[in-house]
Every structure is written in C-alpha cells, then in structure tokens.
Amino acid sequence: DGGITQSPKYLFRKEGQNVTLSCEQNLNHDAMYWYRQDPGQGLRLIYYSQIVNDFQKGDIAEGYSVSREKKESFPLTVTSAQKNPTAFYLCASSIRRESNQPQHFGDGTRLSIL
Amino acid sequence: EDQVTQSPEALRLQEGESSSLNCSYTVSGLRGLFWYRQDPGKGPEFLFTLYSAGEEKEKERLKATLTKKESFLHITAPKPEDSATYLCAVRSNRDDKIIFGKGTRLHILP
Numbered sequence: 001d002g003g004i005t006q007s008p009k010y011l012f013r014k015e016g017q018n019v020t021l022s023c024e025q026n027l028n029h030d031a032m033y034w035y036r037q038d039p040g041q042g043l044r045l046i047y048y049s050q051i052v053n054d055f056q057k058g059d060i061a062e063g064y065s066v067s068r069e070k071k072e073s074f075p076l077t078v079t080s081a082q083k084n085p086t087a088f089y090l091c092a093s094s095i096r097r098e099s100n101q102p103q104h105f106g107d108g109t110r111l112s113i114l
Numbered sequence: 115e116d117q118v119t120q121s122p123e124a125l126r127l128q129e130g131e132s133s134s135l136n137c138s139y140t141v142s143g144l145r146g147l148f149w150y151r152q153d154p155g156k157g158p159e160f161l162f163t164l165y166s167a168g169e170e171k172e173k174e175r176l177k178a179t180l181t182k183k184e185s186f187l188h189i190t191a192p193k194p195e196d197s198a199t200y201l202c203a204v205r206s207n208r209d210d211k212i213i214f215g216k217g218t219r220l221h222i223l224p
Contacts, residue, residue, distance in 0.1 A: 004157075006157075042213070042215055042216045042217070043203075043214040045211070045212075090158070097210065098210060100163070100165070101163075102148050102160045103160075105157030105158045105159070107156050107157045108156065108157050110155075
C-alpha cells in the first residue's frame with residue numbers, strides 16, 4: 001500500500017539534545033512537507049522540499065533542520081535551539097508543490113520534553 | 115492577510131441529527147479549498163478538493179460546497195464513527211501557500 005510512514009510514534013527529548021524524526025513515502029511524490037500541530041492551532045509549516053537536495057523554510061523554521069538526500073525521505077531534526085518543541089509533528093507529501101493536488105499525511109510523531 | 119476561520123470550534127450532535135460545519139476564508143485568489151478528517155493521534159485524511167464557487171463534492175454522508183467566501187461541510191444523518199476533527203485548508207494564488215484552519219471537533223452521540 002502506498003503511503004507516508006513516520007517514526008517513531010512517540011519521542012522524548014532531553015534538555016540540550018537534538019532529535020530526528022523520520023518520514024518516508026512510497027507515493028513517488030516530488031514535494032514533501034513538515035508541519036507542527038499544537039492544541040487549538042492550525043497546522044504550521046516548518047519546512048518543505050520540492051525536489052531532492054533542495055528545501056525551503058516555512059513559517060516557523062527556527063530551531064529545526066531538514067535534509068532531502070532521497071526522493072522518498074525527508075527527515076526533520078529538532079535542535080536544542082528549539083525552546084518549545086513539545087508538539088505533534090506531521091509529515092506530508094504531494095505530487096508537486098505547484099500542482100493543485102492535495103497533500104497526504106503520515107500519522108505523526110508526538111514529541112515531548114523529559 | 116490570508117486567513118481561514120472554521121466554526122464552530124466544537125459540535126455535539128445526536129446520531130442522525132444533520133448539521134453543517136463552516137469554513138470562511140480570505141485569500142488573494144483561491145486556487146483550491148481542501149477538507150480533511152483527523153482522528154485523535156492520527157494524521158489528517160484527505161476528503162475533498164473544491165476549486166470554484168458553486169462546486170459540490172459528496173462522499174457517503176458528507177457533502178462539501180463552496181462559495182466565494184466560504185465552504186460548508188454538510189453531514190447528513192451522522193453516525194458515531196463520523197466523530198473526528200474536520201480541517202479546512204485553502205491554497206492561495208499569491209504565494210502558493212496552504213493555510214489551515216484550526217478545525218471543528220465533531221462528536222456524534224449514539
């Protein structure tokens with residue numbers, strides 16, 4: 001079955017630690033995205049990538065980093081510079097960013113602070 | 115500034131009691147409006163895309179409609195399994211961004 005796989009489902013971060021969230025898709029989509037979801041707020045875009053080896057900052061990129069070395073994979077690193085990392089993180093993909101096709105989402109990673 | 119507002123924030127209905135969820139938007143040129151369903155602890159699941167005023171899409175007990183200022187998600191004779199958060203998102207012509215509303219939490223009582 002084609003889809004987006006996020007791992008782990010739950011992740012705990014210690015003070016000063018960087019953690020990496022995994023996102024893999026087998027939909028053959030060019031564009032991939034990372035969103036952050038907080039209670040009572042809409043999804044906010046962290047980073048997006050339209051093609052391998054290229055990515056752009058979204059609205060709330062500070063304290064986060066990404067890479068796109070393979071079409072299928074778009075990992076997100078939450079660095080120690082992100083002072084409020086507790087949230088539900090969602091990865092999405094679409095055929096191409098400029099197309100009007102919908103984004104499809106993974107089932108998220110919930111990040112908490114120890 | 116582009117904006118998406120969903121109402122109500124939460125809605126409780128009896129099983130079989132039809133109702134509508136609202137998504138009001140202000141964007142400089144609408145490229146598309148998307149509806150998603152999100153269950154607790156899961157990612158959003160795509161439901162519909164609407165592109166122009168007057169367009170309607172249906173799926174089982176759900177029907178989405180679009181005007182120049184808002185979209186409605188009509189739920190006819192809902193069942194408890196329709197309980198979820200419903201998200202609306204719009205894509206703007208200006209910068210190709212997708213803006214999400216905060217969602218409506220729907221609870222259907224058996």
